[in-house]
Amino acid sequence: MQTPLPTVVLDRAVHRNQTILTIAFERSRALATVAQQALGAKWSQTRKVWYLPYSQNNKAQVLAVMQRYAPVDASRVQSKAEKDAHNMHDVVLPEAMRDEIDRFRKWMLTKRYSDSTVTTYVSLVVFFCKYLHKRHCTALTPMIVPRFNYEFIVLPRKSISYQNQAINAIKQFFEYRGIEVEIGEIERPKREKKLPVVLSLDEVNRIISFAYNLRHKTLLCLIYSGGFRLSEAINLKLADIDSQRMLIHIKAAKGRKDRYTLLSQKALAIMREYCNVYTPKVYLFEGPNGERYSPRSVQNVVKVAVTRAGITKHITPHSLRHSFATHLLENGTDLRYIQNLLGHNSPKTTMIYTHVSEMAVQKIRNPFDTMELNTQPLPDHLNF
Known part of the structure; x- marks a missing residue:
């Protein structure tokens, strides 16, 4: 069984007249590699910690990266808004409000939303209701949602996708309640146009080779070789x-x-x-009691295999799907077939793989290589 990685502790300090963000943990070669290669942190021989210049962006980046590998204690560098958001988890909702949220969950199920969407929206509505309860809001007014959005999403620098999900969840809650509150005017940030992380064939091979056991190896092979989404893999039946x-x-x-x-x-x-x-009975991947494998289990399988393989890229189960599509494209498969295999509605979604295909980039001739460089000898006084 693999030993869990130590807790990473973030703190603020002054080093050489500069405020720095320190990254401390018990001796761990894996975390040291992440700190140095993935974050670009420097090592302080005097303090025995890794560090970066202190900024909100660096703090967010360190949290996002380190949390993929180990527990992170960021309590010493949390802002007031972040501490408020953290303390919100301790708020206990009245029974009537809990019952209302349960009815909202059942309402979403009757509208045939997927289980993952229901789970996500309900958790966000719970957080929103805790905010209302803590602020003693007895009625929903047009100003409540923008205020919640600013205090608990914008100030703590939640991701763009989290912000859009939260607003969508609250809109659905209002629709369920039959309350007409205009929240469409909330400024929504544009989504970042990030390219997917793609593995090389060698990296895919290493990840599968370092799977913890035969079940994990089979799961990784299936996700990659079929371009599966996580939910599709755990719902797959033998039939x-x-x-x-x-x-x-x-x-x-x-x-x-x-x-x-x-x-x-x-x-x-x-x-x-x-x-x-x-000997699975119904689902291809089953837990000890015959239940479906959970999404968290699949994420942990990938995380463990990636760590054991020594790969520091941010890899998720979806990265295997991205890699499958990119490798098909590099092998000359038509985009229309890739679109069908992945289940994309629009060819525009599939087109993103043309931007990450190494083969396509390598075929482009660099204009600098067409130049005839001056190869005349240098003057004597410059000949060094």
């Missing part, structure tokens, strides 16, 4: 695997659409070995 046609039937995926994806010969061989050992 969905068609070894005669070498296809996998993905049912009720995102947007409640069915599709087929590829079944790899090598993945099939590993899958058969896995089934002989673990």
Whole structure:
């Protein structure tokens, strides 16, 4: 069993007349690699800590990166807004409000929202209701949502996706309550146009090779070789695997659409070995009591394998899906087929892989290479 990584403690200090953000942890080669290579932190021999110049952006980056690998204690560098948000978890809602939130959850289920959407929206509405309760708000007014948005999303520098999800969740809650409160005028930040993180074939091979056991290895092979979303992998049943046609039937995926994806010969061989050992009954990946594997379990499988493989990129289960699509493109597969295999509604979504394909970039001839450089000898006084 792999030893958990030590807690990372963040603090503020003055070093050489500069305010710095210190990153301290018990001796760990893996975390030292992350601090140095992923964060660009420097080592202080006198303080025995890694450090960066102190700024809100650096603090957010360190939190985002380090939390992927180990527990982080950032209590010493939290702002008032961040501490308020943290303390909100201790607020106990009245029973009537808890019942209202439960009715909201059931209302969303009747509207056929996916389980993940219901879970996300309900958790955000709980947080919003705690804010109302702590601020003694007895009625919803047009100013409440912008105030909540500023105090608990903007000031603590929550991500853009979190902010948009929170606003969408509150809108759904208002719709359920039948309350007409105009919140559409809240300024929504534009989404960052980030390119997906893509692994090389060698990195994919290393991650799979460093899987903790045969079940984890099979799971990683399947996600990569079929371009699965996390939810699709854990919902896959034994009956969905068609070894005669070498296809996998993905049912009720995102947007409640069915599709087929590829079944790899090598993945099939590993899958058969896995089934002989673990004997799943209904779902391909089952827990100890026959229940479906949880999303958190899949995320931990990837996290452990990536750490053991010594890869410092920010890798999630979805990174394997991105890598599958990019490698198909580099092998000459038509974008329309990739779109169908991934279940994208729009070809524009699939087009992003043209921006991360190494093969496509390598085929572009650099204009500098077309120049005839001056190769005349230098004058004697410059000949050094």
